[in-house]
Amino acid sequence: MSRNLSVAVIGAGRMGVDHIQRLARRTHGAEVSAVVDIDPARAAAAAAGVPGAAALTDIRAALEDPRTDAVLIATPGFLHEDALHAALARDIPILCEKPLTPDSVSAWRVLQAEEKLGRKRIQVGFMRRYDAEYAHLAELIRSGELGELLMLHHQHRNPATPPGFSNEMLINDSVVHEFDAVRFFSAEEITSVRVRTGKTTRNAPAGMNDPQQVLMETTSGVLADVEIYVNAQYGYEVGTQAVFEQGVVRIGNHAGPYLSARGRWGGTVLPGFAERFSAAYDREIQSWVDAALQGDIGGPSAWDGYAAAACCEAGVEAQKTGRTVAVELHEKPLLYQS
Amino acid sequence: MSRNLSVAVIGAGRMGVDHIQRLARRTHGAEVSAVVDIDPARAAAAAAGVPGAAALTDIRAALEDPRTDAVLIATPGFLHEDALHAALARDIPILCEKPLTPDSVSAWRVLQAEEKLGRKRIQVGFMRRYDAEYAHLAELIRSGELGELLMLHHQHRNPATPPGFSNEMLINDSVVHEFDAVRFFSAEEITSVRVRTGKTTRNAPAGMNDPQQVLMETTSGVLADVEIYVNAQYGYEVGTQAVFEQGVVRIGNHAGPYLSARGRWGGTVLPGFAERFSAAYDREIQSWVDAALQGDIGGPSAWDGYAAAACCEAGVEAQKTGRTVAVELHEKPLLYQS
């Protein structure tokens, strides 16, 4: 009776497969009409068991299919720009996994293409904004209940890095989430970035500094810091401490069952981001589908993707030089001002 | 492309409306084809804004509609038996909110009617089994990792009772969840019930004892106790402490953001069961829909509903007499033995 949103999922890697399952099994009003991957075997494997999902190797085939209502882009970041321009040309709702694009110049091109459409079509996959605790903290900040926000302390820890992970990726793939979080919480732009490196764990690959500390400042002077530690061994942990004029709020606390055994009490540390943010991803996608069925788009915008790209560029330079690097942004187009 | 399950929701009270929204907005593969309530205005209000949902006053109209794939029963308990027999006659998947029926005799009739079909058609709405922590604890018990389960301590607190709430309802509407939880965790039947009453809060309505303590024992001698406190004022809290040979597990711990302000640190107590078990309800319904689309049924069975009704009867008698009351059950039919 009711009409489902037919989504073409571009990219059948880990995130793509995760989103396919989410759309095909847990999201109301959605179905996967096509899975696109340059590797036909991968596309076929991801589409298997998903009723009605075609396995394709070319995004254009998916976009030409009139049944395609919306596009979810989950390819590696360097392939995003092409996919985004192609999908924008179809003028349909897009969910683009972060990063929008890997650099601020290409991100700005995408943003200009969207601007030409005269309305927002792109939501960027900063899923943490859909985490219940992130949303709660953002609301608390907006409410002014505890006065002004003054500082933000973040920890971001992963158990281990995949082969080939580099210092730059630590900024572009990991800290990018905190760049967005700081922008989301403060509702301001980040004006400068500095990176501190020191003693490095012997569990990091050669040439990587781990952990690192990233220091940021926002327009009004909110000081933020991030401990990014990608070979922390013990599990995945993401936490924020927000300091206000009238108090302090901590999110990302340990929860779940407490087990007391063998002289220890406590709980389980989650193994990775997928488990930690599973409900946030569900909410993100449901909310995107709900809006798309209404002809709308919401959530983090192409501007948020562009600003995050600019922060990452500054972060990588700061990492290389040890200096405080200013974040330079174009003026914000009218389309993104509300 | 993919086929949605068309669900007729019977009963448009608080739980019915909640399930309608869940099916119509958050459950993959489901749609609400009919809302049935003897009050036509209530049916219409609940169906409004749900595309394709007819507002009806007679369950038979819904059942006769060939588009009806499944039935969700959310009327008051005393109306369940009729609805169940009618739906069983259609031989379609049924999700029946607890209680199955208000007494063990009628529950046994329902169970026999289902047995005649030769396969399970009824899932009973003991949603706590779908709570992540309940599931985790049940798994831990099954695993034997901490040895045998020895004791279960439960707290079940509500902020306040609606007008007309009685001592009997405290057993039938509230403790019924712990009867199921003890049966679920121990994977055994409850053999006896005893109820202790003592000092009563001045916030309870006249004639009600509140809090009360319900003591149970299972087949193998697991001792369980429940503090049931339905005018606890401060919020809704449900917790369990499971005692094993090698350790102890606590579920239902406080979680969420920690706020430090005005000399206090801590978090928010949830206001009610809907907030506490929101994700469990979602999982319960999604899982029922997923199974129904496959022609299956799972989750708590009619036997579980029947056994809970028998426990409630023993509980009410124990409450009235102060004595330890044995729980008497029919022999378990083969259909329910796996």
Place this chain on the structure above:
Amino acid sequence: MSRNLSVAVIGAGRMGVDHIQRLARRTHGAEVSAVVDIDPARAAAAAAGVPGAAALTDIRAALEDPRTDAVLIATPGFLHEDALHAALARDIPILCEKPLTPDSVSAWRVLQAEEKLGRKRIQVGFMRRYDAEYAHLAELIRSGELGELLMLHHQHRNPATPPGFSNEMLINDSVVHEFDAVRFFSAEEITSVRVRTGKTTRNAPAGMNDPQQVLMETTSGVLADVEIYVNAQYGYEVGTQAVFEQGVVRIGNHAGPYLSARGRWGGTVLPGFAERFSAAYDREIQSWVDAALQGDIGGPSAWDGYAAAACCEAGVEAQKTGRTVAVELHEKPLLYQS
């Protein structure tokens, strides 16, 4: 310059040695003048390294020494009565480790002997009253801030029992602390006791039921329960949940450093009562010494010791019979009414 209290410590077992160290090293204004143990080697070992402490085998020698200002009795319970009468004859301050005496008849004799002196001389070693959290909870109850106290749930877990530990000792040595805690919190007498036994851990010695649940009721109808579990393996844990008209208070929560490692977060469970109540013992003894130097006595009285003995007798009978057993007490003498 200032005068120290010279304490004769009777009994050089575990508790005696602990108190000797406490008096000789951590208590202001105290010194140990004598250590008495029927085993001369044990007395000598305990007195070694304590300047000025004589090692004796006879309490009378200690009491005859005019330098003896006060007596701390830490012998096994069955030896308390004699020591108490001898020390009362000297009319000096006494700290008697629990139990006052092993049965209520002998406890009543001691109480009558004290009464004849016309003033209190005996403090009984219910050290939990000196624990910061116990004191805090008692204060909260007295304040009426959360309304009336309605229920008390206790857990009392030990890692393992020494050889020869019996069902009776589980009441007399372990639950005796909760008998006192319930009396302390409620500021009422316990009127009845019931004991539930069920599934037993395979870690308990043959013939012991473990865990057990002890149910009590106070004069005004406060319902209390205790899970006593003396072979809990994982550590020592003592906790209380107090249920009020306006809220709930939990003491004995896990605290201390949180360690996250190897996929788990959490802390250490204390190994035993000595570690858990170390600060409470220190406060108890300092407070007894401070009062003694002023010619006073405070803390749990001989009446508290007598009442606890009566509860233990009822508890053991309840354990044996499975019945609810009333606690019978003499009328409270005037001396103990304030």
Place this chain on the structure above:
Amino acid sequence: MSRNLSVAVIGAGRMGVDHIQRLARRTHGAEVSAVVDIDPARAAAAAAGVPGAAALTDIRAALEDPRTDAVLIATPGFLHEDALHAALARDIPILCEKPLTPDSVSAWRVLQAEEKLGRKRIQVGFMRRYDAEYAHLAELIRSGELGELLMLHHQHRNPATPPGFSNEMLINDSVVHEFDAVRFFSAEEITSVRVRTGKTTRNAPAGMNDPQQVLMETTSGVLADVEIYVNAQYGYEVGTQAVFEQGVVRIGNHAGPYLSARGRWGGTVLPGFAERFSAAYDREIQSWVDAALQGDIGGPSAWDGYAAAACCEAGVEAQKTGRTVAVELHEKPLLYQS
């Protein structure tokens, strides 16, 4: 029988009075023989009710008294140097509240004077080292159980500042504790300091930046940061998160009774350092007295006081300039190398 240590307490301000009570009531083997304050009324008030304590206005009178066994200095920091030289001339055990002296030049003079005595006589009042959790964390670091220490995150929050509190005092009076903590935990010297200021709470006095973030680095490259927030309103909180190669440890977590009432659960935030570190102060003083009675001295040394003074100087310069400032230290004399 046993000999008490007669302590002259210099300074009868808040800390002095606190220590007088501690020595006179809670410390085994100690007594206060003299209270010295230039204000005779203050000296008399502090000595009142302390048996045997003379009220004096001149430290020399106290030092000339042959009964004086040891000196505790609790005057304002700018008066420490004179008192220290006078007490060193008597060659008796000294407990000097932090700071040793207000600058590294005078601290070095004190250290050289002590060195001439050929043995340590000064313990500096960095009481946090005696906090159970600080000690536990230090032990864990020394054990290598979690691999190398990599980072230290500190929060240090006070409810409000007294009149006249300045940016410099925020370093010298508050962050000095973290300078010592970082040196204590890492067992290394701090090599550089940087201070970040940003958005300031409207609760700070005019001209003060609050909160501030202090960044340090140690010899081996451990990165440490401190949020110092002295007008945090909500209470006193001090916490540390230590990041290792194999895990993370948090100390200073919330503890104590949990109260659930009026829709909130949680506990009380302590009002100030005296409550937070009360047990640490007790242990510090007991340990100093115990050592003094043996003719020894332990704990944080004059070198630790000197190094902290040098860190404070670098911190204040860093605060003023916004630059990373190196901490310059003399070579460590042999006396302090063990």
